[in-house]
Amino acid sequence: MTQPRFSQALQRIEVSRTNAMTDRATELREQGRDIISLSVGEPDFPTPPHVVEAAKAALDAGQTRYTPVSGTARLKAAAALHFQRDLGIETEPSRIIVSNGGKQAIFNALLATVSNGEEVIVPTPWWVSYPQIVRFAGGKAVPLVTHARDNFRFHAAALDALITPSTQWLLLNSPGNPSGAVYPAEMLHAIAEVLQRHPRVMVLSDDIYAPLNYTGKPHATLAAVCPELADRICTVSGVSKSHAMTGFRIGVATGPQWLIEAMTRLQSNSTGNPCSISQAAAAAAFEGPQDFLVGWRERFRERRDMVVAAINAIPGLSTPLPDGAFYCFVDAAPLMNRFGNDEKLAMHLLDHGVAVVAASAFGGRDGFRISFAADDAVLAEAMKRIAGALS
Structure with missing residues (x-):
């Protein structure tokens, strides 16, 4: 055997x-x-009826072939609309990648940029896959411990204390899984001040739960609050949580051009394009009613x-x-x-x-x-x- x-x-x-x-x-x-x-x-x-109907229409229209690796032109345009309307991030379709769920977008970004021994700061409690992906890439996940008394949010000074010459990324998840932590704009500004002193450090902003914010205030994300850092931020979103489309497996990410191209190169050699039918459904989700x-x-x-x-x-x-x-x-x-x-x-x-x-x-x-x-x-x-x- x-x-x-x-x-x-x-x-x-x-x-x-x-x-x-x-x-x-x-x-x-x-x-x-x-x-x-x-x-x-x-x-x-x-799943909203108009999304289901879009998937059926795509099947009836024979949209069952390969698409571009990084996603269809229609879905990337719809994702650009989503990033601007819902997250306040001005971006272009050329700086967007569509992946097989938000998890693959995170996987692509970290595997394309993290080498052996390099550090990624991850606030705890963390989503289970964050440290696993970092380790798979050969990197070291550095815990940034948060506490219930702070609603599981870290302060800028705690971040500053963990940054070393080996730090490549900060992973920022708001609203957070598993804690439900939400970072308001004032906390993001303080975090940005630290990051400005460390130009090497990039930020992966996981905003997949953005529509589920119970504070009564608009969702705040780092690339929108601090656009001067936008060329160092990869923002991940999708339709799984917002539109009850977990099985469709569609995530979207935007960031600097070089990073999106690197993520596309990796995706072209792993899964190729996301499901064509799911892409049609996701485009309808972003384009359609949000009320x-x-x-x-x-x-x-x-x-x-x-x-x-x-x-x-x-x-x-x-x-x-x-x-x-x-x-x-x-x-x-x-x-x-x-x-x-x-x-x-x-x-x-x-x-x-x-x-x-x-x-x-x-x-x-x-x-x-x-x-x-x-x-x-x-x-x-x-x-x-x-x-x-x-x-």
Whole structure:
């Protein structure tokens, strides 16, 4: 029997733990178990009808061939509209790449620019794939620790203290996964002042959750707030979270011309172009009506408030009120004497019918992340099960 032989790059990473827990929950459901999965970040709303119709029309029109690697002209023009209208970033189609989801855009940007031993500063708690991608590229993920008392946002001075001659990137996710952290314009200005003293450092601004901002203020992103830094910023967006199109696998990114060209070169040798039908649907999503997002956002806000109140009423658990996205990052430190670690706590909750992801998957500890992108009745039942499991 042939022995497994893995590359050094593959040995530096592990399977996404959010996907692993979601897959485990699915397996248990297929075995007949009653499992509520709060482990995945996926809107439960149906994809807007005009988007579905655009996909059908593309199929009927025979748009089933290869497209340019970096995306169709129509979708890149629609993405430019999205960046300007929704994020305040003036860009051109030539400085946009369409990828197979926002994750591939991040993967492309980091693999195209990070070499062995180079550093990428990543605020914790972090999205599970950020450090994995950095390690795959041969780089070093440098944690920038944030705390619940600061709503999981870092201060400019903490960033300044971590920058070294080896620092290549800062990863900035607002609203954040798993914390829901939102950086207002004044904090971004302070961060920009630090970055101006370190012209080598680039910023990957992951704005995929921008429509889900509950602060009552317009979304602020670094390239729009500080346009003097725009030639050092790669902004990533998409349609997965905003338009309930996770399965379509479309992300978009804009940045300096040289970086977009490098990302395209890499993509041309990995996946090639994104799905042609999905691109037609995404173009319709960006071009079409956006007013439904107001109602969706209010539904998510109501679910957030209900889940936060329920979590904070359970002895041993606490969570701050997230300003954006659809996650709560729950602290369970008082329960660690009972369970030992957050992985065992997550498995205990799974045994009681609720799938969550341990905080350690996100560079945190002693807690878990839950998604409130689920029906109100489902969330209420999940909170009841969690309370029962910990009583």
